Amino acid sequence: MxxxxxxxxxxxxxxxxxxxxxxxxxxxxxxxxxxxxxxxxxxxxxxxxxxxxxxxxxxxxxxxxxxxxxxxxxxxxxxxxxxxxxxxxxxxxxxxxxxxxxxxxxxxxxxxxxxxxxxxxxxxxxxxxxxxxxxxxxxxxxxxxxxxxxxxxxxxxxxxxxxxxxxxxxxxxxxxxRGSLNAAITLHGVQGHAAYPQRADNPVHRLVRVLHRLTAQPLDSGSEWFEPSTLQVTSVDVGNPATNVIPGTARAKLNIRFNDLHSSTSLIALLRAALDAEEARYELDTVCSGExxxxxxxxxxxxxxxxxxxxxxxxxxxxxxxxxxxxxxxxxxxxxxxxxxxxxxxxxxxxxxxxxxxxxxxxxxxxxxxxxxxx
Missing domain, CATH: 3.40.630.10 (Zn peptidases)
Structure with a gap:
């Protein structure tokens, strides 16, 4: 044939x-x-x-x-x-x-x-x-x-x-x-006037610190059969049309492609640790499409x-x-x-x-x- x-x-x-x-x-x-x-x-x-x-x-x-x-x-x-x-x-x-x-x-x-x-x-x-x-x-x-x-x-x-x-x-x-994990972060603060930041709690600043914690160091240097795992921030969204308002909420999405040194469970724990360090209210939604x-x-x-x-x-x-x-x-x-x-x-x-x-x-x-x- x-x-x-x-x-x-x-x-x-x-x-x-x-x-x-x-x-x-x-x-x-x-x-x-x-x-x-x-x-x-x-x-x-x-x-x-x-x-x-x-x-x-x-x-x-x-x-x-x-x-x-x-x-x-x-x-x-x-x-x-x-x-x-x-x-x-x-x-x-x-x-x-x-x-x-x-x-x-x-x-x-x-x-x-x-x-x-x-x-x-x-x-x-x-x-x-x-x-x-x-x-x-x-x-x-x-x-x-x-x-x-x-x-x-x-x-x-x-x-x-x-x-x-x-x-x-x-x-x-x-x-x-490699495995693939998608995560959506919603971090809450307190809305306020940009001229009076002491009366607000800027979630954007907190989100930036969270993302810095997650991206400042490589997840690993690879393993015998796998290249290094990667974490990519794919979206940061505040939805704020005003220039003089501190928003009440900030969101980010990211994707992690991970090798056999990690699992979706261990990576979710890593994300939560970075968020918990801010001592702020947040939601974390994750979807693992495969280990x-x-x-x-x-x-x-x-x-x-x-x-x-x-x-x-x-x-x-x-x-x-x-x-x-x-x-x-x-x-x-x-x-x-x-x-x-x-x-x-x-x-x-x-x-x-x-x-x-x-x-x-x-x-x-x-x-x-x-x-x-x-x-």
């Missing part, structure tokens, strides 16, 4: 999160002739359900799962595109379109890889495909994994097809990700490295950088790593993937499947 026509069919489904737009039907049509039993899983409020797909062939061990997503980010300003983002035009050896790289190309390459291999591979293969990765990630992979656990479908290992490569195919495998995780090098990672060397001709760097992915949910159930295409154009106008690179990715994935199903 050539992955190019399959990728084109997927791109022509304008599946901007959370719309499916027929993308999962395209996958079912490709997988069922290969012997996969396909199960549609719909989660979310009535009338707003997110479409997901679980497909499996075989029942034995080892059970290898591929995880990916068919939803894409919006194309943005169409005037910035030189091709229709959902036409899947091939131009100068490139498949053009939203999702070509992130990550419909990876899905097409994995299915093409399966099609190139014998049906009697040891163990079993499955695919976990969500339509809710680029969005809130509430009704996608998290709930599919819960369903898989309830139905005895948890794999032994999982490969996520995110576009991890930086310059050439296979140069990077992600074996972990840091690491899949330590071992047989699973070694097999991915060996396949990449053999099929792509490069020795990959084992990396934990970048943002978050659905691997942060999968790691709760089984070892997981990410390996995929070069991500140079993901989320950009004129997103594209080279035809020959897509075919090379299919060959790389075939090598991965052979090694990981050998037991």
């Amino acid at each position: 050539d992955p190019v026509p399959l990728l084109q069919a997927l791109i022509r489904c304008p599946s901007v999160t959370p719309a499916d737009a027929g993308a999962l039907s395209v996958l079912e049509a490709a997988l069922q002739p290969l012997g996969f039993a396909c199960t549609r899983l719909r989660f979310g409020p009535e009338g707003e359900e997110v479409e997901n797909l679980f497909a499996r062939r075989g029942t034995g061990s080892p059970h290898l799962c591929f995880a990916g997503h068919t939803d894409v980010v919006p194309p943005g300003d169409l005037a910035s595109w030189t091709a229709d983002p959902f036409a899947a035009e091939i131009r100068d050896g490139l498949v053009m379109g939203r999702g070509a790289t992130d990550m419909k190309g990876g899905i097409a390459a994995w299915i093409a890889a399966i099609a190139s291999l014998p049906r009697d591979l040891p163990g079993s293969l499955s695919l976990l495909i969500t339509g809710d990765e680029e969005g809130p990630s509430v009704d996608g992979t998290v709930k599919v994994l819960s369903w898989m656990a309830e139905n005895g479908q948890i794999p032994d290992v999982c490969v996520v097809g995110e576009p991890t490569s930086r310059a050439v195919l296979g140069d990077t495998i992600k074996i972990g990700r 840091s995780f690491l899949t330590s090098p071992g047989p699973f990672v070694d097999a991915l490295v060996a396949a990449t060397r053999a099929e792509a001709g490069v020795t990959p760097k084992l990396d934990t950088g970048g943002g978050t992915s659905d691997a942060r949910f999968i790691t709760r159930y089984c070892p997981v790593a990410e390996l995929g295409a070069v991500g140079a154009t993901m989320h950009k106008a004129d997103e594209s993937t080279p035809v020959e690179e897509l075919r090379a990715l299919a060959r790389l994935y075939a090598g991965v499947i052979r090694r990981l199903t050998a037991g």
